[in-house]
Amino acid sequence: MSELLVEFYSEEIPSNLQSDVRKQINERLKDSLNKEKIIFNNMIVYSCPTRLTILIKDIKDKVKIPAREIRGPKVGVIDDVLNNFMRANNINKAQIFKKHTEKGDFHFFKKDSAIFDAKDLLIKELLNIISSLRWKKSMRWSNNDLHWGRPLRSIMAIYNGKILKFTYGHLNSKDFTIIEENSIEKSKKIHSFEEYDKFLSDNNIVLDQEKRKKRFLDKFEKICKSHKYKLNFKTSLIEEVNNLVDNPNVLHLSFHKKYLELPNEIIISTLESHQRYFPLFNEKNELTNNFFVVSNKADKSNLIKDGNRRVVDARLSDAKFFWDKDKSKNLIKQISNLKKITFYDKLGTIFDKTQRLRKLCAWVSDEININKEKVEIAASICKSDLCSDLVNEYPDLQGVMGKYFALAQGFESDISNAISDHYLPIGNDSLLPKKPISYTVSIVDKLDTLIGFFMINEKPTGSKDPFALRRSAIGLLKTVIENKINLKLGDLISYNIKLYEEQKVINENKNTELEILSFLRERVKNIFKDKKIKNDIIDASISSHSNGNFYELYKKNLIMNKYINKEIGKNVVSSYKRAFNIIEKEGDEFSGRPDAVLFRKKEENSLFEKLNEIRKSITVNEDNKDFEKLLVNLSETKIVTDSFFDNVVVNDKNIDIKNNRLELLKMFCNTFNTFINFSKLEGIS
Numbered sequence: 001m002s003e004l005l006v007e008f009y010s011e012e013i014p015s016n017l018q019s020d021v022r023k024q025i026n027e028r029l030k031d032s033l034n035k036e037k038i039i040f041n042n043m044i045v046y047s048c049p050t051r052l053t054i055l056i057k058d059i060k061d062k063v064k065i066p067a068r069e070i071r072g073p074k075v076g077v078i079d080d081v082l083n084n085f086m087r088a089n090n091i092n093k094a095q096i097f098k099k100h101t102e103k104g105d106f107h108f109f110k111k112d113s114a115i116f117d118a119k120d121l122l123i124k125e126l127l128n129i130i131s132s133l134r135w136k137k138s139m140r141w142s143n144n145d146l147h148w149g150r151p152l153r154s155i156m157a158i159y160n161g162k163i164l165k166f167t168y169g170h171l172n173s174k175d176f177t178i179i180e181e182n183s184i185e186k187s188k189k190i191h192s193f194e195e196y197d198k199f200l201s202d203n204n205i206v207l208d209q210e211k212r213k214k215r216f217l218d219k220f221e222k223i224c225k226s227h228k229y230k231l232n233f234k235t236s237l238i239e240e241v242n243n244l245v246d247n248p249n250v251l252h253l254s255f256h257k258k259y260l261e262l263p264n265e266i267i268i269s270t271l272e273s274h275q276r277y278f279p280l281f282n283e284k285n286e287l288t289n290n291f292f293v294v295s296n297k298a299d300k301s302n303l304i305k306d307g308n309r310r311v312v313d314a315r316l317s318d319a320k321f322f323w324d325k326d327k328s329k330n331l332i333k334q335i336s337n338l339k340k341i342t343f344y345d346k347l348g349t350i351f352d353k354t355q356r357l358r359k360l361c362a363w364v365s366d367e368i369n370i371n372k373e374k375v376e377i378a379a380s381i382c383k384s385d386l387c388s389d390l391v392n393e394y395p396d397l398q399g400v401m402g403k404y405f406a407l408a409q410g411f412e413s414d415i416s417n418a419i420s421d422h423y424l425p426i427g428n429d430s431l432l433p434k435k436p437i438s439y440t441v442s443i444v445d446k447l448d449t450l451i452g453f454f455m456i457n458e459k460p461t462g463s464k465d466p467f468a469l470r471r472s473a474i475g476l477l478k479t480v481i482e483n484k485i486n487l488k489l490g491d492l493i494s495y496n497i498k499l500y501e502e503q504k505v506i507n508e509n510k511n512t513e514l515e516i517l518s519f520l521r522e523r524v525k526n527i528f529k530d531k532k533i534k535n536d537i538i539d540a541s542i543s544s545h546s547n548g549n550f551y552e553l554y555k556k557n558l559i560m561n562k563y564i565n566k567e568i569g570k571n572v573v574s575s576y577k578r579a580f581n582i583i584e585k586e587g588d589e590f591s592g593r594p595d596a597v598l599f600r601k602k603e604e605n606s607l608f609e610k611l612n613e614i615r616k617s618i619t620v621n622e623d624n625k626d627f628e629k630l631l632v633n634l635s636e637t638k639i640v641t642d643s644f645f646d647n648v649v650v651n652d653k654n655i656d657i658k659n660n661r662l663e664l665l666k667m668f669c670n671t672f673n674t675f676i677n678f679s680k681l682e683g684i685s
Helices: 015-035 079-088 116-130 193-202 209-227 235-244 257-261 264-274 303-326 331-340 349-366 370-383 389-393 400-408 413-420 436-455 469-482 488-501 512-532 535-543 551-561 567-586 602-619 629-645 655-672
Strands: 001-012 042-048 051-061 062-065 069-074 097-100 104-111 115-116 152-159 175-181 184-189 249-254 278-281 287-294
Touching: 001 116, 001 175, 001 193, 001 287, 015 042, 015 051, 042 209, 051 116, 051 184, 062 116, 069 079, 079 235, 097 370, 115 116, 116 512, 152 175, 175 193, 175 303, 175 469, 193 349, 209 235, 209 249, 209 278, 209 287, 257 303, 264 278, 264 287, 264 400, 287 303, 331 349, 331 370, 331 389, 331 400, 349 370, 349 488, 389 400, 400 413, 400 551, 400 655, 413 436, 436 469, 436 488, 436 512, 469 512, 469 551, 488 512, 512 535, 512 551, 535 551, 551 567, 551 629, 567 629, 567 655, 602 629, 602 655
Parallel strands: none
Antiparallel strands: 001 051, 001 152, 042 051, 062 115, 069 104, 097 104, 175 184, 249 287, 278 287
């Protein structure tokens, strides 16, 4: 059993690139080795700022590939295709045979069993993986064609104690590793991972990212216990800092207490986002003037402490200056300054956007009965903080600063909170706006953004979504659903498009309204799946959705999911199935408008009356329709439909009576389909 050790030594690789590439290599290389039948015990991918290391243990030196049949082109292709296949596999026509598969007849040949050296396969698979890594950002340097996260300086590859020779770009693999400290470079020949790890450790480099993390988190815990700090740190920051150091040392620092007068968000952003430091909270969850720094070396002379303390004090001093200056700037007066800030090319300015938001919020306030004056004020000033120096310095605090400015200027709390809350949610697990003013501004802001980009055909394509429109759509839908808002977005979209056009924005996409609704329906599928709603119910409900009321759609899904396997649901499905299967065989020429004059049986009248009764309950204009009661009504038609099918012959000799009965059954299906499209449910057809 052998060991493979490969190290890629480079300039310092950013934290986020390390995490992503470690994951890619771990998943893809394991899969490749398994496909090549290479037997190994364990594989670990390590990284620190300047090195990416792969360790594979207990590799079986020989790989036996059993005999197998290799499929070639389909029978009937032109000779050139078959000849190319034979050349590629170094075989002749006598070795080819035909075989039938589920997908048709294909040419095959039998490849004999073979034994390969594992190291040869390892080189091939390793080069395949590293050359196809999907770096979020990569670099090419000098005159070389090689791409890497940062300039790659050296590759070390050791197999079974000896160099594993290969070439990657302009670099040849070597059997030594390099370390550099204070611009002094030294190297050491390596024979095993144990020797390699010890050499790095002796030079204060902790290769294992999990050991590094444990080292500084244990120190955090010890200091927090002794000073009674709350042990609660941002996970993403822990991961980021862990990848920035290879010799973590924890420093416990403080800044001047006068800066605690600033809003907490400014201090936290200064420490976390700008400096990658860890703010500390006391047991009452109050922010203290203390913080942790994880440095990359020991600070025996306190030079690092003093330097970091000065940096934080300087940043907070600037922030205090901006805060004192900006909080007195009247937010109403700042609205006109938004004319200087472009929303997006072809879509006007942020000022134009706030004017649309104000009118849209007024429209929504009439629909959901909230205070129109307050929501119009909130919409008008929700972007005013973009004119402040503080938000220019701390762009991650847009909205948050607007809230504090509004409170300082005497605006009511629900208006002030709407300025920060309208940006919510900011991620999958983020909080949602919960107050009426907040969620109204949030909904129209996201919808306005979606509509604008769709109007100029800047829509998401494939995996590309540069303006995060999918995230905006999901945030909008979650806000509507979780706040139980009965709002027909179709009408709101039409009005929003009209407002854009009134501002002379050219609508390059005449299908904007339909495409937005379709886009939202696709996004809402994921929300429903997260709620454990069955796929066929989701498809059935969305298929019949037309008015853009997504909370109503959600309620239908919940009710159907609850009752689909219970007696109520089974009655509905079985009744529909009998009618649908008959109509399906007869074709699409029926509209669902029977003539009561042609009814010959009382069962026809009974079914007709029951359907009209259900139609009235479906079309009633209520904000909170009782869909559970409606489903029960649909279920109760089973008695009527069973009686109809037991006593009425649909296929009557009289063609007019037959067609009228088919029209009645079509009416039945149409009526049920206004609830959800039952034909999309599993087992219907």
